[in-house]
Amino acid sequence: xxxxxxxxxxxxxxxxxxxxxxxxxxxxxxxxxxxxxxxxxxxxxxxxxxxxxxxxxxxxxxxxxxxxxxxxxxxxxxxxxxxxxxxxxxxxxxxxxxxxxxxxxxxxxxxxxxxxxxxxxxxxxxxxxxxxxxxxxxxxxxxxxxxxxxxxxxxxxxxxxxxxxxxxxxxxxxxxxxxxxxxxxxxxxxxxxxxxxxxxxxxxxxxxxxxxxxxxxxxxxxxxxxxxxxxxxxxxxxxxxxxxxxxxxxxxxxxxxxxxxxxxxxxxxxxxxxxxxxxxxxx
Numbered sequence: 001x002x003x004x005x006x007x008x009x010x011x012x013x014x015x016x017x018x019x020x021x022x023x024x025x026x027x028x029x030x031x032x033x034x035x036x037x038x039x040x041x042x043x044x045x046x047x048x049x050x051x052x053x054x055x056x057x058x059x060x061x062x063x064x065x066x067x068x069x070x071x072x073x074x075x076x077x078x079x080x081x082x083x084x085x086x087x088x089x090x091x092x093x094x095x096x097x098x099x100x101x102x103x104x105x106x107x108x109x110x111x112x113x114x115x116x117x118x119x120x121x122x123x124x125x126x127x128x129x130x131x132x133x134x135x136x137x138x139x140x141x142x143x144x145x146x147x148x149x150x151x152x153x154x155x156x157x158x159x160x161x162x163x164x165x166x167x168x169x170x171x172x173x174x175x176x177x178x179x180x181x182x183x184x185x186x187x188x189x190x191x192x193x194x195x196x197x198x199x200x201x202x203x204x205x206x207x208x209x210x211x212x213x214x215x216x217x218x219x220x221x222x223x224x225x226x227x228x229x230x231x232x233x234x235x236x237x238x239x240x241x242x243x244x245x246x247x248x249x250x251x252x253x254x255x256x257x258x259x260x261x262x263x264x265x266x267x268x269x270x271x272x273x274x275x276x277x278x279x280x281x282x283x
Contacts (some may be wrong), residue, residue: 039223039241052102053268057110058095061224061260065090067118068253070139072236073245083122087143090117092146094257100266103156112147112170119143141180143231143254147173149204161212165222166205173202175231180249182236193233196248200229208260216269220262228254 011111021265065087069080099106123138153167175198182191231251237243 016048023030039185045256048057051268053105055098055100055264055266055269056095057098057108057206057262057264058093058206059110059220059260059262060091060093061258062089063087063092063114063117063256063258065143065228065256067119067181067231067251070121070123070259071250071252073247080123080125085121085123085139088118088120090115098151098264100258104153105151106133106155107152110149110151112149113143114147116142116144119177120170132186135184138183138185139181141233143175143251144178145173145175145228147171147202147226147228149202151204151206153206153237158212163207163210163212163218165210166207168206171191171202172199173226173228174199175228175251175254177231177233177251180233180236182249190239191236192239193236196232196234198230198232203227204230210264216266218264218266220264222260222262224256224258224260226256226258228256230254 004214067087069082070085092112094110094112096108098106098112099123100106112281119139119141122136123139124134124136127135133186149169151167151173153165156164174217176195177193177197178195180193184190204224206222206229208220210218210220231254232248233251234248235243235246236249
């Protein structure tokens with residue numbers, strides 16, 4: 001009976017040990033479960049078109065020029081009344097290179113050739129020695145020129161590719177006057193001058209709108225006011241080849257209201273389109 005009791009006690013101890021092991025194992029397994037990973041978000045930052053860099057430009061347009069008055073020392077002989085002084089419209093063409101600093105501001109240097117514009121004018125003056133007390137001067141000439149301007153522009157926003165802008169420029173204008181003639185029907189007089197040129201300080205004001213066909217190519221329609229300064233002919237002679245005051249005829253304060261169509265090309269511009277990668281969870 002003693003051996004039997006010992007065997008029962010041994011089996012009882014073994015059973016309790018197995019129960020303990022079976023109860024402890026789930027607890028240890030729970031402790032070893034991995035924590036849930038933090039979701040990882042993947043995506044691409046949206047990038048837009050480049051807004052800075054060099055660009056090239058070309059322009060064509062049409063001018064509407066005017067002159068305030070014609071001036072010569074012989075004007076002192078009588079009171080001049082301007083009846084009409086006008087230039088015919090004429091085309092011009094130019095080009096340049098510029099740099100866009102940011103989405104708001106850009107600047108360029110432009111050179112321009114302005115083709116010949118016909119000039120006609122009529123003035124009358126008081127002269128008591130004439131039968132009706134007046135004489136007349138009927139003028140004809142042609143004008144052409146060259147401009148060099150440094151311009152700055154502010155682009156005002158972007159509406160579906162349309163970019164309005166304003167700007168200003170300063171530089172130099174060279175005015176050449178040719179084939180000047182002055183006919184005085186009342187006195188049967190005639191005067192003429194050879195061609196003459198004058199270089200002046202010039203300044204401009206710009207307003208217009210550009211359409212962005214692509215990030216590298218923009219079409220531009222603009223208005224420009226351009227102050228060209230004074231022009232001058234060569235020495236004025238009468239029909240006998242004599243010069244009274246032996247000086248030029250001065251065209252005072254020549255300006256122009258221009259309409260331009262321009263193209264701007266930015267060789268380095270590119271467009272990085274936006275990508276949106278899906279949001280995923282990885283474990």
